[in-house]
Amino acid sequence: MAIQAWIIHSTGCMFSCMKVQQLFQALLDCLGTNLEGLDAMFAPDAIVEFPYAPAAGIVGRVDGRDAIVLHFHGVMETIGFQNFRFSNLRTYPGADPDAAWFEVHGTADLPGGKHYAQDYVIFVRTAEGRIAHYREYWNMVPILELR
Numbered sequence: 001m002a003i004q005a006w007i008i009h010s011t012g013c014m015f016s017c018m019k020v021q022q023l024f025q026a027l028l029d030c031l032g033t034n035l036e037g038l039d040a041m042f043a044p045d046a047i048v049e050f051p052y053a054p055a056a057g058i059v060g061r062v063d064g065r066d067a068i069v070l071h072f073h074g075v076m077e078t079i080g081f082q083n084f085r086f087s088n089l090r091t092y093p094g095a096d097p098d099a100a101w102f103e104v105h106g107t108a109d110l111p112g113g114k115h116y117a118q119d120y121v122i123f124v125r126t127a128e129g130r131i132a133h134y135r136e137y138w139n140m141v142p143i144l145e146l147r
Helices: 002-011 013-031 065-079 140-144
Strands: 042-049 061-063 082-093 099-109 115-127 130-138
Touching (some): 013 115
């Protein structure tokens, strides 16, 4: 216990990683409701990447806070996600105290009584208390089933 406390105190990692985790949790909460406040979570020059998206004909990178906010709003409206919920959040901090990997399960209701379920792996890097880089990996099959 004394060694763990010393590592946390010496590196400051626990404090910084909690900031990343808290910001990511706030993002999940925002995505699960009405997207209000989404712009406050991203740095003006933030980058959002979806490496698998181009294979499904979806944009793979969005640059800048305004474009990111429009993208998330567009996705929610186009697909018709309702009651987006997230569970089983796991956090994997690394050597960089301003970055972490996350695993999370997401579900949503869709028009016509359909249901969406997805497991995500997401990398988040923050700068000055905002998300500067967001990279989201997901399974292609549930996305293709939406079409």
